Amino acid sequence: MFGYRVPQGDQAMLILGGRGGATAPFKVVTGHGAFVVPVFRKVQFLTLSxxxxxxxxxxxxxxxxxxxxxxxxxxxxxxxxxxxxxxxxxxxxxxxxxxxxxxxxxxxxxxxxxxxxxxxxxxxxxxxxxxxxxxxxxxxxxxxxxxxxxxxxxxxxxxxxxxxxAMAAPHNARIQQQAQIAQASADQAAAEAQQESLRQQAKYERDTAITQAGYAAETQAAQAKAAQAGPLSQAQSQQEVINAQTELAQRQASLREEQLVAEVIKPAQADAERLRIMAKAEAERTRIQAEAAASSNRVALDQALIAQLPQIVEKAAMGLSGAKVTMLNGSDGLSDMISGLASQGVAIFDALRGEVGSEKPQDGPAMPEPKGIAGKGCVNERTNG
Structure with a gap:
């Protein structure tokens, strides 16, 4: 609009030529515009920047x-x-x-x-x-x-x-000293931290080595035990076989010993006992014959023989008293043994009578061999005391 002026934000508009304020020869306008009459008014701007x-x-x-x-x-x-x-x-x-x-x-x-x-x-x-x-x-x-x-x-x-x-020198020196002390402290702390780290690392390495060595030892022990398990098991099996064979051999030896006793020793002892009894009977027969011949009394001889028969049988029984008798068939074996003893006594008695009836004493025929003095189904054993 013609005659209307507006100052900028960092300016003050001064209007000259009009009626100013009480203390100023011009009008001051800021922040808004104003009409300025041309020719009669003059405008200038003062910077406020x-x-x-x-x-x-x-x-x-x-x-x-x-x-x-x-x-x-x-x-x-x-x-x-x-x-x-x-x-x-x-x-x-x-x-x-x-x-x-x-x-x-x-x-x-x-x-x-x-x-x-x-x-x-x-x-x-x-x-x-x-x-x-x-x-x-x-x-x-x-x-x-x-x-x-x-x-x-x-x-x-x-x-x-x-x-x-120069004024700053003491302060600089103090600052540098503090800086050096701080640096030294930092270096010392860093060195201590590094040493501690190295110690911890060495400790960890030592613990790891010990643990690994322990594991290795356990592994080796397990491997050695596993490697020995086969031979040990085989050795134990062989030992068991040897023990079984030894026990079997001992049993076989014991059985063989029992067979030897039953088949050889016991029969030999029984034969020896039989011969001894027969020898005693022969001696007794000879004595009786001598006594009968002296008396020339047949009846007396028979009576004497009859009277001596229980003693002969008793002697035969006594001869068997020290022997060990093994019954093979129980009560039947015992009955057979007793019958054998009686038969041998009667046979001895008949033999003595026949020999006494001859004109002169002579070596008579061998007395009949007793039929198994121990009887059927038994084995005689004699132990010389």
Whole structure:
């Protein structure tokens, strides 16, 4: 629209030629537009944007040490009408002067404040230095309609004197010492950790080797036992066979011994006992014949023979009393044995009578051999006591 003007967001529109405010020769418009009558009114714009001012100023400290201080100031025109009016009255015709003049103002205050501080304070308390500079320049900046958003001390240089470096040397040495101590501690801890790791690894390797050796020993023992199981089983089987054969041989030997006793020794003992009994009977017959011949009494002889017959049988029985008799067929064997003894007694009696009846004594015929003195089904055994 014709005659209607609008300032930008970072500008203040100044309308000249009309009725201004009580303290300003122009009307200030910000944030909205306004009608400007051509020819009768004139419009100018004042920037409200932020500007930067750099300061590099040689200063002398309280100790007399020359320092070069670098600082950066960020400032702008205030947003209120008073600040805009003050800034417009000073910089409207040449707004580029605002950074230059701001830098000079701060340079003066910087020299003044550094002159009241030591190098140690300047280095260690930079924030305090910046705050004092801001406080010292605030009034002057307000008169120019400017406000400071930030002040930053960028660097402090002693011009090669080495004071700052020397001042930092103890701290650097202490820091380096602490760093070396920390590094040594770290190295020691790392070495201890490495040694502990090696010990643990060696321990694990030892335990593993012991366990493996134990397993290997158990495996070898099991393998050896398994390898010996066959021969041991075979040896045990052979031993059992040998034991069975030995027992069988012993039984066969015992049986053979019993057969030998039954077939050879016992019959021989029975024959010997028979011959002994016969010899005794012969001797008794001879004695009786002699007595009969002396008496020439046949009846007496018969009576004598009859009287002696029980003794003969008794003698025969006594001869068998010390013998071991084995019955082969029970009570029948016993009856046969008793009948045999009686028959032998009668035979002896008949023989004696026949011999006595002859004219002179002579060797008579052999007495009939007793029919099995032990009887049928028995075996005689005699043990000489």
């Amino acid at each position: 932020l500007f930067e001012s750099e300061v590099e100023e040689p200063c002398v400290t309280k100790q007399g040490i020359a320092l070069t201080v670098k600082a950066v100031i960020a400032a702008k025109v205030g947003n209120d009408t008073e600040s805009i009016v003050n800034a417009a009255q000073r910089f409207l015709s040449d707004q580029r002067q605002m950074p230059t003049l701001t830098g000079r103002i701060f340079a003066g205050h910087l020299r003044s404040i550094i002159g009241s501080m030591t190098v140690e304070e300047i280095i260690t308390e930079r924030q305090k230095l910046a705050m004092e500079v801001l406080d010292g320049s605030k009034e002057e900046m307000a008169k120019m309609g400017l406000i400071v958003d930030a002040l930053q001390i960028q660097g402090i240089d002693d011009g090669g004197l080495g004071y700052v470096k």
